[in-house]
Every structure is written in structure tokens, then in C-alpha cells.
Amino acid sequence: MGDRDISVYLRPLLRTTWKAYALLAVALAGACWYFYGAFIYQFFHGHRVTGQGTHGAMWGTIVANIVQLIGVSHVGIAISATVRILQLKRYQQLARIAEFVTLVSLTAAVCNIAGDVGRPDRFLYNVVMHGNFTAPFVWSATVITNYLVGSCVYLYLAMRRDIYLCSRVLTRRRWLYRALALGYSDTPEERENLERTVWWCAVIILPIMVSVHSVYGWVFGLQPGRPGWFNPFQAPYFVLGAIVTGFSGVVAVVAIIRRIYRWEQFFPNRLFKGLGVFLGFVTLLYLYFLFSEVLTGLYASPEAERGVFHDLLFGRFSWIAWTATVGGMIVPFWVLFVQGANPKIQSMKIVVVGAVPIFFAMWGWRYLITVPSFFHPHIPYKLAEYSPTLFDWSLVLATYCFAIFFYTALVKLLPILELPEHFVPARPVRPPRIRLATMRGLGFFKRATISFTLASGIGLIAYGIHSRFDVLTPAPAIWISGIVCLWTIPLQVCLIPGFPSRRHMLAHRARQEPALLRPPRPLVTAVGLAERSSSPAIESWVDRHQRAHRGIRRRARMRVWA
Amino acid sequence: MQKWGMVIDLDRCAGCQTCTVACRTENNVPFCGDGNAWKGRAIFWNKVITVRIESHGSQREGEPSASPGTNNHAGPRLRFLPMPCMHCERPPCVLVCPVRATTKSVDGIVMQVPSRCIGCRLCQASCPYSRRYFNWQEVDYPGTLKEAVNPDVSIRTLGVIEKCTLCVHRLQKAREQARDENREIREDEYVPACVEACPAKARTFGDLNNPDHAVAKLARSPRAFRLLEELGTFPQVSYLHESTWKSESRKSVGAEDEEEIDG
Numbered sequence: 001m002g003d004r005d006i007s008v009y010l011r012p013l014l015r016t017t018w019k020a021y022a023l024l025a026v027a028l029a030g031a032c033w034y035f036y037g038a039f040i041y042q043f044f045h046g047h048r049v050t051g052q053g054t055h056g057a058m059w060g061t062i063v064a065n066i067v068q069l070i071g072v073s074h075v076g077i078a079i080s081a082t083v084r085i086l087q088l089k090r091y092q093q094l095a096r097i098a099e100f101v102t103l104v105s106l107t108a109a110v111c112n113i114a115g116d117v118g119r120p121d122r123f124l125y126n127v128v129m130h131g132n133f134t135a136p137f138v139w140s141a142t143v144i145t146n147y148l149v150g151s152c153v154y155l156y157l158a159m160r161r162d163i164y165l166c167s168r169v170l171t172r173r174r175w176l177y178r179a180l181a182l183g184y185s186d187t188p189e190e191r192e193n194l195e196r197t198v199w200w201c202a203v204i205i206l207p208i209m210v211s212v213h214s215v216y217g218w219v220f221g222l223q224p225g226r227p228g229w230f231n232p233f234q235a236p237y238f239v240l241g242a243i244v245t246g247f248s249g250v251v252a253v254v255a256i257i258r259r260i261y262r263w264e265q266f267f268p269n270r271l272f273k274g275l276g277v278f279l280g281f282v283t284l285l286y287l288y289f290l291f292s293e294v295l296t297g298l299y300a301s302p303e304a305e306r307g308v309f310h311d312l313l314f315g316r317f318s319w320i321a322w323t324a325t326v327g328g329m330i331v332p333f334w335v336l337f338v339q340g341a342n343p344k345i346q347s348m349k350i351v352v353v354g355a356v357p358i359f360f361a362m363w364g365w366r367y368l369i370t371v372p373s374f375f376h377p378h379i380p381y382k383l384a385e386y387s388p389t390l391f392d393w394s395l396v397l398a399t400y401c402f403a404i405f406f407y408t409a410l411v412k413l414l415p416i417l418e419l420p421e422h423f424v425p426a427r428p429v430r431p432p433r434i435r436l437a438t439m440r441g442l443g444f445f446k447r448a449t450i451s452f453t454l455a456s457g458i459g460l461i462a463y464g465i466h467s468r469f470d471v472l473t474p475a476p477a478i479w480i481s482g483i484v485c486l487w488t489i490p491l492q493v494c495l496i497p498g499f500p501s502r503r504h505m506l507a508h509r510a511r512q513e514p515a516l517l518r519p520p521r522p523l524v525t526a527v528g529l530a531e532r533s534s535s536p537a538i539e540s541w542v543d544r545h546q547r548a549h550r551g552i553r554r555r556a557r558m559r560v561w562a
Numbered sequence: 563m564q565k566w567g568m569v570i571d572l573d574r575c576a577g578c579q580t581c582t583v584a585c586r587t588e589n590n591v592p593f594c595g596d597g598n599a600w601k602g603r604a605i606f607w608n609k610v611i612t613v614r615i616e617s618h619g620s621q622r623e624g625e626p627s628a629s630p631g632t633n634n635h636a637g638p639r640l641r642f643l644p645m646p647c648m649h650c651e652r653p654p655c656v657l658v659c660p661v662r663a664t665t666k667s668v669d670g671i672v673m674q675v676p677s678r679c680i681g682c683r684l685c686q687a688s689c690p691y692s693r694r695y696f697n698w699q700e701v702d703y704p705g706t707l708k709e710a711v712n713p714d715v716s717i718r719t720l721g722v723i724e725k726c727t728l729c730v731h732r733l734q735k736a737r738e739q740a741r742d743e744n745r746e747i748r749e750d751e752y753v754p755a756c757v758e759a760c761p762a763k764a765r766t767f768g769d770l771n772n773p774d775h776a777v778a779k780l781a782r783s784p785r786a787f788r789l790l791e792e793l794g795t796f797p798q799v800s801y802l803h804e805s806t807w808k809s810e811s812r813k814s815v816g817a818e819d820e821e822e823i824d825g
Contacts, residue, residue, distance in 0.1 A: 053602030054602050117682045117683075123680045130662050131662075225690035
């Protein structure tokens, strides 16, 4: 088994082939095209370079892409948080890969929003400083900030021990990991503290994740002015769509990573089968939602509404709709279903063959949610056809180049697999010796800062909401800073040393009375040895006793590897 | 406080587009340049569209035909529908604007602040009347038109939304004049350019809150209707027409032959 060898886990960090550099270079070129080519060109020449128009599609491929990327970002943290809360050990190594997907696609989505608005120079400042409480765009800015900050905090804390191990094990870029570990020294208290904090972060972040995609549903669903959008169903529909998109995206990413790093033992076929079963189930559910929506739109709906859905199924968009639905949902569903129902089949390839068309089909449906409504306005204007220009497509492609670049960089810089607990560095960082009185002081300090942050965070959010109609107050800036404030609490919990633990107290007493160090008091001995022990036998003995005494059993269970 | 509103008599409208031209010159509406009109990017704060009405002889009883040319013949008739901003009482665009670039003023005008706008086009998407225009390209005033720019109205930049403001700069002027002379603003002092220019006197403008004013009387007339009343936006622009306006009977004509004005 490779899981005894840490180099298997850290494969991406240890060796980088020319292929990786080539991929990075190509992706970087694409990203540069996005930022320095397309974005700047559009900034100076206006959106006429796209295919959009006022009487016609005023939103086009890039909005479809924003919805798609937000959808992909949905699932990373969902997988990670679910794995953590439900303790699904088999899927544990999926967590960080998925979290990176979240981080990357959310960033790419924000870049796309900046590429879609007419004045990216004003966009962030005005939304934050002059934000309108009733606008879905402001809600989206709020929830995206919340989600981005929250997932960064969550990702960092969940990765902190691994970064620490990297700083002890790796020879290259040690300074980076040492800086990122922020003084972590892997004492049992620290570990337990970290585990508990990360668990609570997972609990908090799940509803936030649902909120992000609901808001995107409401961007469309709250508009009675456009037929085909006004729909109470839109928010859950978007959340489900996000799960489908995100799962198919994550399946593809995991398959590529497994292929490149030959990590069959961490991502066995049966794991893919499990993902495939779930993906097939949500795809079926999405088809059901879709049917319900289309039936409502066609049956006896208002004329304009019927026009949209007729156009969708039988008109100019029918080829996208039918290709996406049949080729990208129904057929892949059966592929996944056949595998899921047959106990003999366990194959990564089948799942990937099912997942990739689903990803593209979802993109197609995002496009179909956005564009057709513009072709059936309530007032009979002369309309211009929408054909996305080369520029539109290059923006979309370049966004994915940026995402690939960012993702590859993350994989090459940070440990992408969780390092199991049995890896202990040969020369661990010695925790700083702090005097007992200082520890007590720090404990009070920690409680004070956390209470203060909590109070000011809630206060800022409350004040922001309270002053939402005041034109002179930058209400969104206030409540967003409140949210960011609250997200520093998990960091404070983990970074500031608190009150001295029982272990510390005992160690202190042991220094006072050396007689306590005799074996009949194993806990104290354990402490004395744990910090600088060299014998594995003693270490395991120490570990056993510490666990028994400090109630770390739950964590220990979670860290058992298949 | 006033509530400015407009009534447009469709039976008087001849489709001459004078209102459109007057609006363009008054408000410095930019030209969209070559190759943009056919992509639906031409900007019209006021646009006259041609609509086909399927007549079913639905003229109301007891009411004389307002325009002498119309008969109760079966078959479709062409109507011109001048479309300014509707200045809704419950405007969806104001709700969705993320930066408060569009607001409902106290006297009922839906305002647009182009220097605040970020160009997200949510208001455009939310407007059921599609009365908002995005600047898809740099502003262009060909030839001598550069010298004819109205100094009272600021020129919009690339990437922002613009729309009909009921010539609010005229209101500001009239209000200042009235303040100087220490009196209330008179009804006839403030009239938008399209109303002033209409040769057929199809447009009536004034304070809807003043029940004696012609506009309020006309807005209450049985011939009056508002566009898309079912959406609950309560437009302050109403139309007069001798037959009922049926949603199922309207259909665009001339999607191919309608002439767009572009530079």
C-alpha cells in the first residue's frame, strides 16, 4: 500500500514534468488573453465586440458561463462539508480536490461578471459603496463574498496540518509552507482544536453554499418583465442545476488527477461508481424539474411565456435543447444507471463518459435559460438575432484557461491530498514554551478578541441592514465587512493560543514535582515524551494514552484510511 | 407634489417620428455607428413602433371614432405606438439596480444617473417595455452634429444605460425660474421635447395629481389604457385608442422592412 509512503501523497509537489509546464504555459496564455486581450479590448471598445444587442440578446454566452461557473463552485465545498459532517471516509480524499474546484471556479465567475458589466472600473466600488438593498446583484455580491471568504478560511484550516507537514518534509519552497502554517506545531490540543473548528465551519458553510446559487436563481426568477423567467421554482431549480454541474465537473477533474498522478488507490473505481450513481440521480431529478417547467410553460400559460417555451422546444433553440437533453442528460443518465444497477461494473471511464456530456448539456441549458427570453419581449420590437461572435467564445474559453492555470498552480503548490494522521515528521516543530501565567493571559485575550469580533461582526451586519435605505451610508460595505469580521473567528480560534490545557498544567506540575513522571501516571509521562520522543514504541504508547485521556477518539476514527 | 405623466392618443399619431427626432436632438442621443443597428443596438429614448391590430369591430358603443380614417372593417390595421419610458409607479428597474443609478424621483420620474451606472443591464432585462438602452460603443456624433449637442444634457459614456427622463433638465430650468420669481411652477412651463414637437398634438403632458389638468382627465377617459397593466407596474404614460388593446391581437409587422434610424 502506498499510504505508508508520504511521497505518494505529495507526488504533485515533488516532481513537475515538462508537460505540466507546457499546460501551465498554455493556460497562462489563455488567462492573459482574458485579462490583457479580451477584457481590456472590450473595456476600451465597448460591448459591441460581442454579439449582444439591446433589442435581441442583452445577455449572452458570458452570463450563461457565469451561472455555470457559480454552479461548479457550488459543489466543491458541498462535497467537502458533507464528507466531514457525515464522516464518509471513502470520499475523504475527494474533499480538497473539490474545494480547490470551488475556489477556482468562484474566482473565474467573478472575473466573468467583471467582463460582463459595462463599466468594470466602477463595478466593485459602486456595488459596495452605493449598493441597493433590493437588488439581487447586491445579494449576490454579499453571498459570493461570504462564500469566497468562508471557503478560503475553511480550506486553509482543513489544510493547515498538511501544510505544516510539507514544511517539515519537503525541501523545496519550505519558506512558503512555513509561512503558511502560521506557527502550527501539531500538538494534540492544536489538532483537536483545528478539527473541531473545521467541523463547525463545514456546518456553517453548507447553508451559505445553498444561498449562493439561490441568489442566482432569483436574478432571473424575480423578473416579471421577461417571459420564461418569472418563476418561484427558479431558486431550487438553480441549486439542483448547480449540484448536477458541479458533480460532473468534479468527476472530470478527479479523473484527470487520478490519471496523471496514478492515484488509483485513493480514487478507486468504486468511488467513481458512487459519484456516478449520485450524479445519475440528480440528473434524473433535474430532468423532472425541467419537464415540470416546460409543461407549465407550454400548457396554458400566457402567450409570451408559451412563445418562449415553444421556441425552446420547436423553434430556433430546439437543436440546443434537444441535443442537450437527450445527448447530455437522458443518455448519460442511462449510462450511469446501467453501471449503478449492475454490481459487476465498476469503471471510472464509464462515469467520465457519463459526466462530461452532462457538464456540456448543463452549459447548454444555462444558455437556454438566459437567451430565449430576450426573443419574446412583451412589446413587439424588431429583434436582432443573437449569434455569439468569436470574441464571445474566446472570452468563455479564456475563462476556462484561467481556471486551468489557477487549478494547476494550486495543485503544484499545495498538498491536494489529506495526509493521514500516522505521518509524524521526524523533527517536529517544537511548540513554543510559554509561561503558565502568559498562557492564562493569552486565554483571556483570546476570549476577549473573539467576543469583540463576534459583537462587532453582528453589530456591523445589523447596522448595515438597518441603514439600507440611507443613501449616504455604504450599507453593503458595512454588512460585508461584518461578514468578513465573523469569518476571522475560526482563524482566531486556531491561531491564538488559549488557556493552558490540562496537559500543560500537568507538565507544569511535573516540572515542579519530578516524582510525577513515574509510569503509574502515564499521562504526564506521555506529555514529557511526546514532544521529543524518538522511539516509535513509546510514541504509540503515548498516543494511546493521550487519546484515552483527551477524548480524541472521534477524530481518530475519522482518520482511519481504507 | 406633482406626478408627471403623459397621455398619447394613438388615433392622432401619424407615425411621423417627429417625437423621435426631437428627443434625439434634445437629449443628445448618440448614433450607434455603422453595423450596429441591425444588431439591435440603436438607441431610441423615444421609439415609434408599428403594430398590427387585428380589428374585430370592437369600437366601443356610444363613442365616436376619434380619427376619421378608421372604419370598422375587418382585417388588420396598422397602428403606430410611440414608446417613451413608461415611468412606472412601481418600476422593476429601480428594484433591481444594484447601485441606485436609477431612482424614482418624488415627482414620479424614473431617473437614470449614467455616471453611477455599472452597465450590468439588469434594469434592461427587468423592464417589460424594453425602454432602456445600453451604450454598446463609444458615443458618436457624425459631422456637424457635434456642434448641435445640447449643453443641458450630459453625454453618456461607453458601457452605461440611458433612458427617457421626461426631459428633466427642462423641469429643472422651469423650477429654478419659478423659484426666482417666488411662485409655484406653472403647468405649461415644463413640457418634454416630444410633446412640444408633436405636430398632430397626439401627446398631452402634465401633472396627473391635478384633477383639472387635461392629462389627468384624459388618463381617466374610457378610451385610456396602459401597456401591460397585468404586470402591475402602473405606468404613468397612458394611451388613448378607440378600440380595446388586446394582447393576443398585437403582432409586430415590418420586422424586415421597418427602417431604423442610424448614423
